[in-house]
Amino acid sequence: MRGTILPVLTVVAVILALWYAACVPVNGQWVRDQAARAGTEVTFGELVTETMRQDRPRLPAPHQIAVELWNSTVMEEATGRRGLVKTGTLSNRSLIHHGWITLSATLLGFGIGTGLGILLAIGIVHNRAMDFSVMPWAIASQTIPILAIAPMIIVVLNAIGITGIIPKAIISAYLSFFPVVVGMVKGLRAPDAMQLDLMKTYSASSLQVFTKLRWPSSMPYLFASLKVGIAAALIGAIVGELPTGAVAGLGARLLSGSYYGQTVQIWAALFAAAILAASMVALVGAIQRLTLRRMGMTQ
Amino acid sequence: MRGILQGSGAPQRLGMAIMLSAAIALGMTQVSVGQPSGPVLVLLAVALALAFVADAAHRATQRPQSDRPWVPVVLLLLICGSLAGAGIGLMQVTRGTGTPAFWCAVIAVWLGAWMVVAQLSDLHLRPGGWAERLRGLLAPLVFGITLLWLWQTGVRGGGVANVILPAPSDIALRFVASAGVLWGDFVQTFVKGALSGYAIGVAAALVFAVLVDRSDFLRRGLLPVGNFVAALPIIGTAPIMVMWFGFGWESKAAVVVAMVFFPMLVNTVQGLTETEAMQRDLMRTYSASYWQGLWKLRLPAAMPFIFNGLKICSTLALIGAIVAEFFGSPTRGMGFRISTEVGRLNLDMVWSEIAVAAVAGSAFYGILAALERGVTFWHPSQRGR
Numbered sequence: 001m002r003g004t005i006l007p008v009l010t011v012v013a014v015i016l017a018l019w020y021a022a023c024v025p026v027n028g029q030w031v032r033d034q035a036a037r038a039g040t041e042v043t044f045g046e047l048v049t050e051t052m053r054q055d056r057p058r059l060p061a062p063h064q065i066a067v068e069l070w071n072s073t074v075m076e077e078a079t080g081r082r083g084l085v086k087t088g089t090l091s092n093r094s095l096i097h098h099g100w101i102t103l104s105a106t107l108l109g110f111g112i113g114t115g116l117g118i119l120l121a122i123g124i125v126h127n128r129a130m131d132f133s134v135m136p137w138a139i140a141s142q143t144i145p146i147l148a149i150a151p152m153i154i155v156v157l158n159a160i161g162i163t164g165i166i167p168k169a170i171i172s173a174y175l176s177f178f179p180v181v182v183g184m185v186k187g188l189r190a191p192d193a194m195q196l197d198l199m200k201t202y203s204a205s206s207l208q209v210f211t212k213l214r215w216p217s218s219m220p221y222l223f224a225s226l227k228v229g230i231a232a233a234l235i236g237a238i239v240g241e242l243p244t245g246a247v248a249g250l251g252a253r254l255l256s257g258s259y260y261g262q263t264v265q266i267w268a269a270l271f272a273a274a275i276l277a278a279s280m281v282a283l284v285g286a287i288q289r290l291t292l293r294r295m296g297m298t299q
Numbered sequence: 300m301r302g303i304l305q306g307s308g309a310p311q312r313l314g315m316a317i318m319l320s321a322a323i324a325l326g327m328t329q330v331s332v333g334q335p336s337g338p339v340l341v342l343l344a345v346a347l348a349l350a351f352v353a354d355a356a357h358r359a360t361q362r363p364q365s366d367r368p369w370v371p372v373v374l375l376l377l378i379c380g381s382l383a384g385a386g387i388g389l390m391q392v393t394r395g396t397g398t399p400a401f402w403c404a405v406i407a408v409w410l411g412a413w414m415v416v417a418q419l420s421d422l423h424l425r426p427g428g429w430a431e432r433l434r435g436l437l438a439p440l441v442f443g444i445t446l447l448w449l450w451q452t453g454v455r456g457g458g459v460a461n462v463i464l465p466a467p468s469d470i471a472l473r474f475v476a477s478a479g480v481l482w483g484d485f486v487q488t489f490v491k492g493a494l495s496g497y498a499i500g501v502a503a504a505l506v507f508a509v510l511v512d513r514s515d516f517l518r519r520g521l522l523p524v525g526n527f528v529a530a531l532p533i534i535g536t537a538p539i540m541v542m543w544f545g546f547g548w549e550s551k552a553a554v555v556v557a558m559v560f561f562p563m564l565v566n567t568v569q570g571l572t573e574t575e576a577m578q579r580d581l582m583r584t585y586s587a588s589y590w591q592g593l594w595k596l597r598l599p600a601a602m603p604f605i606f607n608g609l610k611i612c613s614t615l616a617l618i619g620a621i622v623a624e625f626f627g628s629p630t631r632g633m634g635f636r637i638s639t640e641v642g643r644l645n646l647d648m649v650w651s652e653i654a655v656a657a658v659a660g661s662a663f664y665g666i667l668a669a670l671e672r673g674v675t676f677w678h679p680s681q682r683g684r
Contacts, residue, residue: 269535270532
């Protein structure tokens with residue numbers, strides 16, 4: 001672990017440096033145009049500072065995004081007219097509000113998808129007919145861009161009167177479902193013939209084989225697919241917010257930012273989504289480490 | 300009695316018998332449109348009777364000295380035939396006129412198909428033989444066809460509105476009628492957007508991985524960062540790319556490049572470390588140069604990882620190209636068509652586009668998997684089959 005911190009920091013620093021360097025040529029044209037219109041000349045030093053503090057830059061500098069993130073979360077809630085301090089409820093202009101809307105749909109969908117996925121995996125492992133007929137389709141479905149049906153699910157459910165969190169959660173559930181099925185089938189089959197034979201010599205019932213052997217040995221596979229599933233669920237929720245037209249949620253912030261050319265807002269929403277994804281994957285990872293350590297499966 | 304309650308597919312057989320009796324009883328009490336016709340009920344009864352025979356035959360042929368192992372197979376095919384006949388009969392229902400007897404018959408057909416799959420999977424076939432391979436193909440096929448048939452019959456019999464769920468036949472008609480539009484969208488999104496972005500992103504990641512691989516420091520720094528970035532919702536860069544590169548396919552390709560770069564990089568860098576010290580030492584005793592070692596040993600050894608990355612990225616590329624079009628596109632493209640036709644409630648067109656996306660996605664993946672089999676034939680995961 002200690003061996004990776006310095007290299008990681010170096011790589012991150014290099015990426016940030018490249019980013020800042022890229023701001024100059026990308027945003028420079030606008031600065032030169034402004035100067036030409038005003039009839040003045042810009043020196044290189046002015047050019048560099050100007051490219052880092054535009055309202056609608058083509059590429060915002062990292063510190064602009066950080067400031068926007070701070071302003072649209074903590075500052076908005078603390079001092080904003082509709083903020084938490086003034087009104088007691090989350091402001092609809094803050095990324096905390098939008099992030100929570102996306103996160104709640106993600107978590108609901110992830111829960112449903114994971115639960116159903118585990119159930120189907122149990123069915124597939126215990127029923128030869130399901131193994132032969134359903135499993136090939138579950139594997140094949142990994143290769144299709146299922147995200148394409150997201151707009152249809154939203155609009156059709158809207159048409160029959162289901163709105164709000166449920167349609168987005170269904171998309172998230174659908175996206176996290178298949179990785180969990182495929183991973184869990186592999187995991188529940190992980191015990192080798194020797195271990196299964198041992199259970200048979202103990203005259204264990206198939207329920208006992210499941211709870212004492214198959215389920216525990218599937219845990220590493222479960223967590224691996226949970227990490228894939230939760231990232232997919234978040235993407236599903238974000239894309240699910242697009243077709244209803246920028247109402248609420250991180251996807252809506254992306255869409256409204258792209259409508260009005262608010263690049264800093266887009267990047268801030270993007271980073272909020274990235275922070276959400278990273279912390280959820282990290283959370284699953286932490287639970288994984290805890291669980292596997294208690295089960296004695298890690299050294 | 301034992302034959303009814305035990306053996307493969309017994310619960311389904313029992314359910315089928317109950318549903319068939321219910322269909323006959325309900326069908327006789329009232330005569331109206333939408334009842335299952337006489338031939339349908341007869342075919343169902345034939346299938347049920349054959350199922351009992353097949354189960355008995357199955358039991359008999361599983362004894363060690365069986366001289367007629369083909370009997371259960373033929374019987375299963377006969378059951379399939381009569382179920383298909385009943386299914387086709389039920390599909391002729393007038394729109395929205397499904398009666399309780401009709402639904403009982405539908406459930407009976409579904410249970411029958413399930414029973415066929417159950418009996419099929421319980422047949423003891425020689426592993427690796429042609430019969431076993433055929434079963435591996437037949438079982439998912441029966442499942443898929445049954446699902447499609449349930450969709451078609453359910454939508455027809457239940458009179459589900461077209462704006463909620465169109466029947467597969469409507470989708471097929473629309474698919475054929477607007478093949479030209481679909482082809483244009485396919486070229487715009489898949490060939491121009493996804494494939495070009497995929498090629499650029501994957502090539503860049505491969506080159507970058509080889510460069511990174513020369514420095515242990517860079518590798519240790521980039522692997523965690525790359526893994527981290529690969530888990531982020533990069534699809535969200537789509538509005539930015541549309542702003543930078545315009546509405547054309549170039550912005551879609553840019554999104555795809557951003558999406559595939561890091562998963563590909565991480566997989567390749569990981570793969571390049573997969574050689575053993577012994578193998579590297581051997582190359583050194585041959586006095587191989589760095590590039591010879593890379594070309595002759597480390598790249599081939601990395602191929603399983605590279606192909607894993609290529610396969611993951613193939614799905615990502617198609618998703619990226621389609622979703623990026625939701626943020627702005629010329630008036631063609633799969634994502635554009637999906638979002639506009641959804642708005643006009645032309646769901647049959649949407650489903651046609653989804654069918655194109657599904658076929659394109661699995662064909663892309665299939666080609667990569669076939670290539671992988673050719674290139675990494677030496678790897679244990681390929682030899683097992």
